[in-house]
């Protein structure tokens with residue numbers, strides 16, 4: 520076990536802890552305000568929680584019970600945020616060489632290390648430039664090189680691609696994929712592709728508490744929290760299994776296909792189905808064997824050659840023709856209908 524990170528910050532209603540194995544990358548996910556940045560700030564030493572424990576490779580960096588609280592620069596932790604925060608008066612090379620220089624590495628060697636890391640992130644050609652003239656994507660590459668040149672034992676990335684143009688994101692993601700392989704890291708992201716391509720594991724925070732923790736692919740194919748379901752692009756409803764159907768938490772009954780390991784009557788379950796499995800009508804179908812829900816359409820969003828209809832809890836993907844035929848607009852009431860065979864029901868925990 521390489522990182523143990525736990526913190527309680529009552530003022531922000533955050534109380535969470537998790538562990539990461541050496542070389543593992545965890546994607547920390549959750550709604551805005553869920554507490555993701557708070558946990559990173561505690562790990563980096565920028566925020567002192569009332570109660571907290573950060574242990575890296577067996578070394579306590581923070582242990583409020585025993586009065587341990589190492590300052591940020593003695594933690595071996597690098598935090599990279601949306602904003603690259605490069606020193607404007609230094610060249611790119613000197614920005615990256617700054618970490619090794621402050622560890623006492625001679626200038627020549629520090630510059631060689633900086634060149635090495637700049638080439639790792641595909642930015643060696645920028646070495647002589649000043650940060651002011653760089654694009655957002657270039658500056659973020661340099662910031663990654665600078666973080667790595669400091670030789671951190673733990674790398675924390677807080678939405679490193681959030682402020683970049685969509686065109687540069689795939690290339691930077693590819694760079695991060697190389698950088699994060701075999702590195703102990705936590706990446707905060709809202710993007711499902713980041714989670715899939717960069718992380719071995721995802722941890723989902725909701726209101727400052729961990730609601731889901733597991734292998735990335737498992738979480739995205741079998742989400743247990745509403746946030747992970749939205750990220751994975753599936754609908755998710757929670758309820759209790761009766762042995763025959765699901766009694767939904769917010770009332771109503773749902774018929775679906777129970778998946779292995781089979782839930783027992785009384786078990787908490789979630790039911791998931793894809794937006795394109797939903798048929799949309801203006802009125803609730805009568806006497807249909809399908810599951811039907813009365814919903815109010817909140818938003819219409821283009822999605823390739825389909826339109827995604829969003830309601831408070833569910834999404835449906837329909838053709839533009841259907842939207843026109845049914846005269847669907849935000850605020851319209853409609854019926855969503857799903858066959859039982861399209862619904863997976865699986866046990867929680």
Ligand SMILES: Nc1ncnc2c1ncn2[C@@H]1O[C@H](COP(=O)(O)OP(=O)(O)OP(=O)(O)O)[C@@H](O)[C@H]1O
Nearest residue numbers: 530531532533549550551552553554555556557558
């Ligand atoms: N500097 C601060 N002082 C006080 N409260 C804060 C501060 N920063 C954040 N909070 C509060 O702490 C809670 C957790 O915020 P945090 O920034 O950790 O969430 P987050 O999951 O990183 O959100 P986002 O996705 O919006 O960055 C929120 O209720 C937020 O309003």
